Structure formats: structure tokens, C-alpha cells
Amino acid sequence: MALRHFGAAAAFAVTVGMTASPALAVTEIQWWHAMTGANNDVIVKLANDFNASQSDFKVIPTYKGNYADTMNAGIAAFRAGNAPHIMQVFEVGTATMMAATGAVKPVYKLMADAGEKFDPKNYLSAITGYYSTSKGEMLSFPFNSSSTVMWVNLDELKKANVEIPKTWPETFEAAKKLHDNGHPTCGFSGSWITWVNLEQLSAWHNVPLASKANGLDGFDTVLEFNGPLQVKHLEKLVELQKDKTYDYAGRTNTGEGRFTSGECAIYLTSSAFFGNVKAQAKFAFNAVPMPYYPDVKGAPQNSIIGGASLWVMGGKSADEYKGVAKFLTFLSDTDRQVYIHKASGYLPITKAAYEKAKAEGFYKDQPYLETPLLELTNKEPTENSRGLRLGNMVQLRDVWSEEIEQALAGKKTAKQALDAAVERGNAMLRQFEKTAVK
Amino acid sequence: MQKQAIFQSKLLPYVLVAPQLAVVLIFFYWPALQAVIQSFLLQDAFGLSSNFVWFDNYIELFKDPAYFASIIRTFFFSFAIAVSSLSFALLLAVMADKPLRGSTLYRTLLIWPYAVAPPVVGVLWIFMLHPSLGVLARYLRGAGIDWNPLLNGDQAAALIILAAAWKQISYNFLFFLAGLQAIPKSVFEAAAIDGARPMRRFWTVTFPLLSPTIFFLLVVNIVYAFFDTFGIIDTMTRGGPGTSTVTLVYKVYSDGLLGGNLGSSAAQSVILMVMVIVLTGIQFRFVERKVTY
Numbered sequence: 001m002a003l004r005h006f007g008a009a010a011a012f013a014v015t016v017g018m019t020a021s022p023a024l025a026v027t028e029i030q031w032w033h034a035m036t037g038a039n040n041d042v043i044v045k046l047a048n049d050f051n052a053s054q055s056d057f058k059v060i061p062t063y064k065g066n067y068a069d070t071m072n073a074g075i076a077a078f079r080a081g082n083a084p085h086i087m088q089v090f091e092v093g094t095a096t097m098m099a100a101t102g103a104v105k106p107v108y109k110l111m112a113d114a115g116e117k118f119d120p121k122n123y124l125s126a127i128t129g130y131y132s133t134s135k136g137e138m139l140s141f142p143f144n145s146s147s148t149v150m151w152v153n154l155d156e157l158k159k160a161n162v163e164i165p166k167t168w169p170e171t172f173e174a175a176k177k178l179h180d181n182g183h184p185t186c187g188f189s190g191s192w193i194t195w196v197n198l199e200q201l202s203a204w205h206n207v208p209l210a211s212k213a214n215g216l217d218g219f220d221t222v223l224e225f226n227g228p229l230q231v232k233h234l235e236k237l238v239e240l241q242k243d244k245t246y247d248y249a250g251r252t253n254t255g256e257g258r259f260t261s262g263e264c265a266i267y268l269t270s271s272a273f274f275g276n277v278k279a280q281a282k283f284a285f286n287a288v289p290m291p292y293y294p295d296v297k298g299a300p301q302n303s304i305i306g307g308a309s310l311w312v313m314g315g316k317s318a319d320e321y322k323g324v325a326k327f328l329t330f331l332s333d334t335d336r337q338v339y340i341h342k343a344s345g346y347l348p349i350t351k352a353a354y355e356k357a358k359a360e361g362f363y364k365d366q367p368y369l370e371t372p373l374l375e376l377t378n379k380e381p382t383e384n385s386r387g388l389r390l391g392n393m394v395q396l397r398d399v400w401s402e403e404i405e406q407a408l409a410g411k412k413t414a415k416q417a418l419d420a421a422v423e424r425g426n427a428m429l430r431q432f433e434k435t436a437v438k
Numbered sequence: 439m440q441k442q443a444i445f446q447s448k449l450l451p452y453v454l455v456a457p458q459l460a461v462v463l464i465f466f467y468w469p470a471l472q473a474v475i476q477s478f479l480l481q482d483a484f485g486l487s488s489n490f491v492w493f494d495n496y497i498e499l500f501k502d503p504a505y506f507a508s509i510i511r512t513f514f515f516s517f518a519i520a521v522s523s524l525s526f527a528l529l530l531a532v533m534a535d536k537p538l539r540g541s542t543l544y545r546t547l548l549i550w551p552y553a554v555a556p557p558v559v560g561v562l563w564i565f566m567l568h569p570s571l572g573v574l575a576r577y578l579r580g581a582g583i584d585w586n587p588l589l590n591g592d593q594a595a596a597l598i599i600l601a602a603a604w605k606q607i608s609y610n611f612l613f614f615l616a617g618l619q620a621i622p623k624s625v626f627e628a629a630a631i632d633g634a635r636p637m638r639r640f641w642t643v644t645f646p647l648l649s650p651t652i653f654f655l656l657v658v659n660i661v662y663a664f665f666d667t668f669g670i671i672d673t674m675t676r677g678g679p680g681t682s683t684v685t686l687v688y689k690v691y692s693d694g695l696l697g698g699n700l701g702s703s704a705a706q707s708v709i710l711m712v713m714v715i716v717l718t719g720i721q722f723r724f725v726e727r728k729v730t731y
Binding site: 068072075078079096099100101102103185241248249250251252254255257258263392394395398401402403405406408409411428431434435436 | 480481482483484485486487489568570571579586588589590591676677678679680681692693695696697698699702
């Protein structure tokens, strides 16, 4: 009797198990990201739409703090053996991720293994160049990209009788006029001092920041940004800092409020600043291309990107990778890219999406959203403008900022500061090279 | 004679102590040991490759003049924070100790800031003194003072010290007030009858009787200035301008977590650990002698 009961119970358990199994077959895909506010809504919507579009996979987005926090959380999780499938990593973390052979699954390989249709040529090369090897193999999937633009307060410019400047000399001229006409504390300013005044400046003028195609061709790269152009530019900033024709606004973007409040009428920062400007600025504004030095031959070249990309972590099952690949294909869809572009202000990553937004007349109302794209696609990228890949980039930027701050404070000359920044940076690159997996 | 009788079993005391020992071993000695091991390794951020490099990480540190500058800076910051927050808290405590109307209310108000987390303190002061965001900064600039802690290292250092000391005042105040209230009134009365004026009464009666509290707070404050000011620095200056607000703890964080250089970061924490052990040793060996319990 007892045995028969047991048999019935076992049969029942098996039946339950079998009916439950289709539900268990859904493969979960963890997606760690650093997006807040409206951009977080975009991420959640993308995940929900993907989950509704098929029944085999389920993408679960998780907010993990700011970019650095998310990356640190991902690295810690990897060390503990439970990394997420997809991790959003900001552009300065690219070299660290790339050096971690075995910890990541390159996107081009992922797509090939999973048999997904994937042609890197469909994506904007100015964006994918940053995340590809010199052979054009895409290592991570671009997600949210931006670039440096010059935000201008059209009302204040008009009041001071200043035209929108196109070149650096014109910008300095305009800043002087603004400084003398109601802007004594700030003629012009900008965020992300090294990104704008070293990294973008070099690419925009087709001048190297570092050897080996700015590190894209190998970790044995050497910094070279103490050349005449960069020194001349910093010297000018130091000179203008004295009477606040230029006024330093910090290493990150904490100074951006100075533009929206009207204190600074010219402000160089990321195109992703658009959401805040749109919400807060009580004046007519626009975002125009970065200024250039007209005496540099061929300038302007093309700008490089900021923002983040999606890295696929290593050590997962083939089934999980299939889901990740399907999700990346889903993200590449033209209409979806147009939606992401409009909702977040970040750039579309495919050529088709850009064309579509243009055809829809989207940039007539919001010309400032096309500016970064025009900068990125201004010319075919060169060795000096394809992107940057330097190890320990977060720390490097801090060291460079330290030196630039000393120049602006008058403790060092521009040349001394940049020489020191190169020297200290090179020591850090050698340290990184030692630990990078060969 | 009766000592043996308390525990019948020889095992029982060990069993009773075991949980505490386990906690200490797992949460104090194990991580410390890990830090020591890590400090001999050169590892990439993901822990994929790791080389045993003996004392290379330490040698690199001692070759770096920036590291020495940060040691000196840390001592200066700690001293400035401890002295300013202790003296100001003592002043407040002495004033709050007087029998005044509504004293409970403002004693409570004085204690509140302690409940604020260091990063919040940083943000709070930024809203007052950041050159472009700050309310107070606007007045300072209006008054013709070139206030810009983003470029002026001395101003940035002053800002950190101010914010860090401000946060610690409440804590110190609480202990000073309790200490003051524990001093019997009859002592003051006797001194007053002898003709000692308030200042003299303070220095000859109150201060010596408060010395155990002062000593305790001095140790606590220095440890606080060494380790807990990290959140304030991170939110306010991120170590800048230049390196003028990089303290030892902040360097451990920025090299290890931001830079992914775990070996150097671990070496720095080991040095820091040794430093605090030595410092505490000195305090208890020499300063404690001057304390009358």
C-alpha cells in the first residue's frame, strides 16, 4: 500500500515537473547599467519590449549606480564568479575591458557563434571605431554615444553683439566681448577638462594623443599630447583664466549649471547635456561644432565619442549567448534606434537610423541633436581620430586634470604641466601593460 | 582560591569565547591578511593574471614623491580637523553646560549633525561653497574675494577641514557635555570661594578633570580624520585641485577602485594599518600618562 502511494506521488511529481518545465526554460539575461531618470525608463522599455517579442529569453535590467560603480560591481561580480551577461561600461573603461581576455566575449564572435545576422558596416564607423580592433572587429556593442559640442546662449550672444564663433581665435574674441558685457565671471567655460581640451582637441585637429593609433593598436602606447598644438591651447586657457575670460569649471560636469543659469554664455561639454538644457534653460540656445584652429592643416577632422557601450561577459552557456545575440539584433533595429535617439538624446548607432531621423525632419526642430553626428562623421576617421584606448583611463584623466589645474592656478607653465602629465601618465600605462593579459 | 570553581569544564570558557574570536578572525584578521597577500601581487582588475612581485608595490610607492606628500598632508589634515573640532566642541559644551532656559532644545540641535553621513556633509557644503553652485560662494565673490576651491588648493584643503571638523563637532560636544556634567559642582564652588576667576577655574579645575574625555576624543578624532573623511573628499574635491586634497585613504580608493591597481592599493592599506597601530601605540604610551582618571 505504502509503496503504491509512493508510486502515485512520484508520478504526480513527475507530471508537475513536466508541466512546469516550459516556464523554467526561459533563459534569464542579466543586464547591468548606469542609467537614471528618463534614460532608465528607456532601458526598462527596451527590456520589456524584447521580453514581449519572444518567449525564450528574459532580459532583466538592473541599475548598479554611476558608470564607475557599475563597472566596479561588474568586476567584483566576475571575481566572485557571477558576472552579469551584459554590462554597460563607459568609454574610458574600454581598455580595461579589452585587456580582460577571457572575462569578456567579443561581440563579433558572439554574433558569429549565435548565427545572428551582423554586419559592422551598418553601424556608424565613427562610433564603432572606438569599440573595434584595428582589424574592424567589434568588441563591444555601442549603446549610448555622445560627443563634445559647444553650447551657446543665443540671447546673451545677441546682447553682447557676438556672432557664433567657429574657430578658437573667434571663440576667445567672443569670450572677451562677453566678459566685458555682463559676464565678468565667465566668458566661456566647459566640463570634462581633459576630454574636451586634450582628447577631443587632438582628434579634431588630427594630432596624436598617444602612439599606436592612440592605443588602439597595442598596450605599449606612449602619450604624446605635449605637442605644440596642445601646449598652445593650454597656454591660451591659462592666460584667459587670469581675468576669468575663461573660467575653469571642474573635472567632471558639475559646472554645467553655469550654462543653464546664464552665467556662462559659451560652454563646451557633452551633447548628452541636452536634456538638462531643454528642461532648465530660459533662453534660446543651440549646440554647434567644437571650435578649431584654422592654421592647423586639415582641421577640423572628426570628433570622438563619449558615453558607454555594452560588453558581453565571458563564461556563459551557448543558450545564454544566443539570447544576448538576439537582444543585440533587437537593439540594432532601425525604428528602435530612432526611438532611443529621440527619447534619450544619445546618438543613433546605425546609418539607417540616422537617415530615417533625418528624413523625418527631426533635426529641423532640434538641430543641436545633429551637431555631434556631423562632427563624428565630418571626415573619415584617421589613426588619430578613431578613438582612444588607454589603460587605467579613469586614473589617467585624474592625473592629467591635476596637472592642468596646476597650470591654470599659475603654479606651472602649460608646457611643464603637459610634460608632467605625459610623464606620469606613461608610468601608469607601463604599470597597466604589466598586468594586462597578453 | 575560588577561581577554578567557576568553570567546571575546561572546554566551556573556550566555547563561550569562540563566537567572539570567530568574528574577530573572520572580519578583522582575515581581510588584513588578504591585504598583506595582495600587496605582494601584481594583478589586473579582473584577477585573471597575477604575478608575485615581492616588495615591488612598496618600492614603487616609496619612489613616488606624491606618496610622501600625501602622508604629510594626511597628518596635517588630521591634526587640523582634530584640533579645530575638539576646541570648538569644548567651547560649545562649556556654554551649553550653563543652566539656561531651553537648553534641552539646543543641546539636541547641536547633536543632530552627527547623524549626517560624510558624503551628505560634502554635498551640503558644496551647495554653500562650490564656486558656481554655492550660495555662500556668491557672497564671497561679491565681496571681492577670489573664492575658487576648484583651482586654489589651499582653499580646497580649508574646505575639507571645515566640513570634516563640522561633522565631528556634535560627537565631541556630546562627550564633553557628559564629561562636564560628571564633574561635581562642589569642586567649582570650592575654587570660587578661594577666589578663582572663571577662566582660571576652567584651566585648573575643569580641563584636568576632563582630560580622560579629551584623550579619548583625541584618539577617536584622529582615527576619524584618517579614515572617515573619505566620503567628504570624494563628494567635494575628488582629491583636487592638483593633488592638494588627496589623503592616504583617498589614494587607496582611487588607485584600487578607480585605477584597478589592487597591488599598490593593498600595499598602501598595509602601510596605513601599520601607521595607525604605531600612532595608537604612541598615544596610549605617552599621551595617556598625562591623563588623570
